[in-house]
Amino acid sequence: MSDHLCEINVSDIDLADERYKILFSENDIEFLAQSFEETGLIYPPIVRPLNNKFIIISGFNRIRAHIHNNRAHNGEIKIVVYKTNANTTDYQCLLKSITAFAFKRRLTQAELIICTSRLHHFLDEKQIAKKSPAIFNTELSVRFIKDLLIVGDLPDPGLELIQTGNLSFKSSKKIAFFKKDTIKVFLEIFSRIHASNNKQLEIILYIMEIAARDDILPTEIFNNQEIQDILFDDKKETVIKTSLLRAYLFELRFPTVFKMRQMVLKKITSIKLGNKIKFLPPENLDSQTYSISFTAGTYEEFLSNVQNLNAGLEKKELKDIFNQ
């Protein structure tokens, strides 16, 4: 199974064949190319002879960087590679492609998903789990492998969103069980916003609950004009879009709570207690206890806050809050 070191022509490599490529997106190879100029190619790529050509098993970037450095040369570019034996199997090549990476650095979740899906053509979940320390340089449980496989079935751009952090692993696992159209809705949403894991889960939860409550499809919610306006406004930052979407979904999911909160906050603002005094409604508006607090560094500040409070005492809005 040992590979042997040899020099081959770059033109003999089928660069279009990326069946063993794990890296998700094209990396900038500028620095790698510069490094080759300085130190030469330290770790030769691994290639496999196939149909009178070579296909890359490991070292896609190194080959690109090498070509980049030699693009000005006339004539054939040569490169030192490890060439696998002719009898090396698909499975062995796959193992090489994964281990070459996994023992260099920890794989990202998207990469783990890709690798596990490929391995699953040859091994079942239990076998993958058993071999995981040798393949992935870390132990993976059967349950986690099952999750990786489920998420691996997400359509495009699922993996890309996981790689960019737009879609958390937990959220991707959640949406993977939905119907195709619903999955599409969430992939579309998360392509256009950037939210933390908890916020993603909240968005998924609200949309699914609104759909269940109103007996409509999530696609109908997605097609709602207000949501479309938020998501497809290219002038807005993704963070702003996220908070607008969350606020709108909250309004749809909890219309009475939303209305009441708005009303109370409006009244609190209209009392004009000054920005140093915090006047907070009870949590969930379930108890009747409002809290009020201020900080003061000097006697004058303290006095000013008390005066503001006194001025607020006669405000109708303040009485309304407690008598509503």
Add this chain to the structure above:
Amino acid sequence: MKIDTLFIDKAIQKDLEIDYLISKVNADPQWVENTQTIYDFINSDDDPILKAKKTLYVTQNKGAVIKECPGTSFYTCCDYTILYTGTFCTMDCSYCILQAYFHPPVLQYFAGLKKLGHTLEKTFRQNKIFRIGTGEYTDSLIWEKISLQPKFLIETFAKQNNCLLELKTKTVNIESLLHLDHNEKTIFSWSLNTPAIISSEEKGTASLKARFEAARRVESEGYKLAFHFDPIVIYPGCEVQYKKVVKQIFKYVRPESIVWISIGTFRFMPKLKQIIEKRFKHSTIPYGEFILGLDNKMRYFKPLRIKIYKEIISCIKEYAPNLLVYFCMEDQEVWEKCIGIFPEKEGELGHLLDKSAVTHCNLNSNLL
């Protein structure tokens, strides 16, 4: 749900009570050493909760037979007393807290009428009014079909005058109890809901009409009644539907026969939501406007609770102005806005209920 598996604790002595039960349950009894056998049997199923509804375990009550109702300090409690005669239920209501309350839930029947009698005797000797019910951890009357316990309880309570027995149910299992000498010490009470909620969320329960007809029959035998609008589920048009149910109460029975009506909106431990979503895929009840209450249960947003309560209470008062209506676990604001009073002092609500119990069930008024 029909019981198809019967386990009996080996420590139980065979007697008339057990023979009767075995003869009524259509399953061969399997005598077991401990509860682990039952847990393993139930947990081996894809839906352990459903399996538990069809698996009866006859055992002894190894804990307290009489317990105080586990109310919380944040909301006003009615100071009820629970007679612990069994656990879980054969009916399958989506919102049932018992699904999440026991780990795993087991349909248990606590055998030992003698022991039950002795425990009750001690309570009967106390100089205090007790409102005692068996419907907290199970439905009181699912047992009527297979056991002598409901009959025993009615007849035992008939012999004293400081305790009232409330049999709370969603069944119409009253046949064997109709002609007993109850001495007015037993209340039959029905949980009520709208026909829409009964058909979508209360699988295996009697229809609303059947419940009312059963209420009319027990009333005609001199039994007193109670009704519980709990859980009230808020959905579009629910106000009209709940008011229709209220009107029907008074079409079937006389207001004077009703000892009390309690009302409470749907509230649940957060973990119940997952169970409902998993077991009742059609159900939309977890998707109301719930907030986390002070007792860490999910409750409808307060203005929504107040709105539906006001509608129902005003409708009840139209037909029966003097009827005692109370909230199960609500706070001062809700009481004041909906009923106009707040039983602020500890035990005040309990006292109101005791008074109604004394008046309707001929209990010893000197104990008030």
